[in-house]
Amino acid sequence: MSPEQLREADLHAYVDRQLDARRMDEVRELLATMPELARAAQAYDAQKLAVHSAFDPVLQEPLPARFVHRAAAAPGSRWIVVAIGCLALGMALGWWARGERAVDWRPQIAHQAAIAHAVYVPEVRHPVEVTGNEEAHLVRWLSKRLGASVRAPRLTSLGYELLGGRLLPEQGRPSAQFMYQDANGRRLTLYVSTDVQNRETAFRYAREGDLHVFYWIDRTLGYALAGDVGKDQMLRLARVVYEQLNP
Amino acid sequence: MSRFDALIGTHIPHLRRYARALTGDAARADDLVQDTLERAWIKFHLWKPTLELRPWLFTIMHNIYVNQIRAAARHDLSAVSTGEDIAQSVRANQSDMLEVGDIAACLSRLPLDQREVLLLVSLEDMNYAQVARILSIPLGTVTSRLARARARLRAMLDGDAAASLKVIK
Numbered sequence: 084m085s086p087e088q089l090r091e092a093d094l095h096a097y098v099d100r101q102l103d104a105r106r107m108d109e110v111r112e113l114l115a116t117m118p119e120l121a122r123a124a125q126a127y128d129a130q131k132l133a134v135h136s137a138f139d140p141v142l143q144e145p146l147p148a149r150f151v152h153r154a155a156a157a158p159g160s161r162w163i164v165v166a167i168g169c170l171a172l173g174m175a176l177g178w179w180a181r182g183e184r185a186v187d188w189r190p191q192i193a194h195q196a197a198i199a200h201a202v203y204v205p206e207v208r209h210p211v212e213v214t215g216n217e218e219a220h221l222v223r224w225l226s227k228r229l230g231a232s233v234r235a236p237r238l239t240s241l242g243y244e245l246l247g248g249r250l251l252p253e254q255g256r257p258s259a260q261f262m263y264q265d266a267n268g269r270r271l272t273l274y275v276s277t278d279v280q281n282r283e284t285a286f287r288y289a290r291e292g293d294l295h296v297f298y299w300i301d302r303t304l305g306y307a308l309a310g311d312v313g314k315d316q317m318l319r320l321a322r323v324v325y326e327q328l329n330p
Numbered sequence: 331m332s333r334f335d336a337l338i339g340t341h342i343p344h345l346r347r348y349a350r351a352l353t354g355d356a357a358r359a360d361d362l363v364q365d366t367l368e369r370a371w372i373k374f375h376l377w378k379p380t381l382e383l384r385p386w387l388f389t390i391m392h393n394i395y396v397n398q399i400r401a402a403a404r405h406d407l408s409a410v411s412t413g414e415d416i417a418q419s420v421r422a423n424q425s426d427m428l429e430v431g432d433i434a435a436c437l438s439r440l441p442l443d444q445r446e447v448l449l450l451v452s453l454e455d456m457n458y459a460q461v462a463r464i465l466s467i468p469l470g471t472v473t474s475r476l477a478r479a480r481a482r483l484r485a486m487l488d489g490d491a492a493a494s495l496k497v498i499k
């Protein structure tokens with residue numbers, strides 16, 4: 084790179100470390116020969132430091148009671164917040180009615196998933212009906228019984244292998260459970276429900292006892308990933324599952 | 331704790347820091363955070379895990395703040411057309427407290443559109459593409475606003491702006 088090729092954008096990207104390693108080196112070498120620009124880069128670095136030292140202490144301040152209170156809002160008051168919010172936004176009546184229904188209807192899937200998880204995860208000899216070695220058969224069988232195309236997502240990239248799956252009853256309808264296990268023997272379950280009443284629900288989180296459950300519903304099937312390996316890790320896993328099942 | 335709080339809780343201190351720097355006023359900043367949380371709460375069903383949560387929240391905050399500033403400007407000024415004018419209206423009630431050399435004061439004297447870019451990059455350490463998405467502007471606009479903001483700030487911090495401060499006031 085010659086001095087003429089050093090654009091102003093490069094200088095800022097250099098200050099913000101948003102260039103790849105090779106370009107960072109090139110700009111650094113170039114700046115050694117261009118004192119004026121080097122001073123600018125130095126001044127911009129100092130600005131960043133000044134901004135951080137002025138405002139980083141905010142991160143440590145205790146949160147105001149109103150945030151904390153809102154964070155602890157009970158389900159009842161949550162409904163009110165949603166209803167008032169919709170009204171305040173002056174949304175069309177039809178839209179509002181739809182929003183209200185969505186709040187009224189609470190999917191049972193997270194709870195069902197947690198129950199099935201608690202029952203089968205501790206099983207040593209019979210955690211699954213059909214093992215992961217017979218994945219094709221397992222998936223065909225469950226798809227047939229659930230009356231919908233069911234797939235077992237791959238979590239190998241995050242260290243979890245498919246242990247297998249089983250068929251379960253839920254309110255007189257068939258549902259399914261896939262179980263995964265990592266090298267340390269920690270287990271996750273993915274619950275697949277057909278009791279979803281043609282609803283759609285975006286990605287949600289629920290806490291069921293010690294379990295973190297991430298769930299969503301896509302009209303014909305509901306999915307819930309349950310586990311106790313830490314919420315951040317569960318979120319990562321749930322994202323991978325979600326992306327594979329809802330491409 | 332609900333799923334909303336579980337996912338969003340960790341971002342609240344960052345929203346608060348950014349709001350403080352953006353508005354230059356602690357009470358006003360916390361109101362903005364509160365408005366952002368309430369809006370996020372209502373819109374949470376639209377959030378998908380393929381969307382990164384942090385930029386999503388900052389987008390909501392940006393939209394609310396710009397709307398608030400515009401609404402305030404409609405009362406204060408007969409016509410508002412550019413970011414510069416908008417920033418001026420905020421600045422008017424803060425200029426009494428200005429002190430050259432104070433980074434917060436200098437920030438408040440930047441036009442809003444430049445201040446937002448500068449803070450998202452410098453304070454929140456976002457990359458330029460994220461900033462472009464949050465503010466709904468092209469990537470080239472991000473870098474040009476950033477360049478202008480930094481050049482101005484540098485001039486102010488170097489003391490060149492002492493005279494212009496009096497003019498503004």
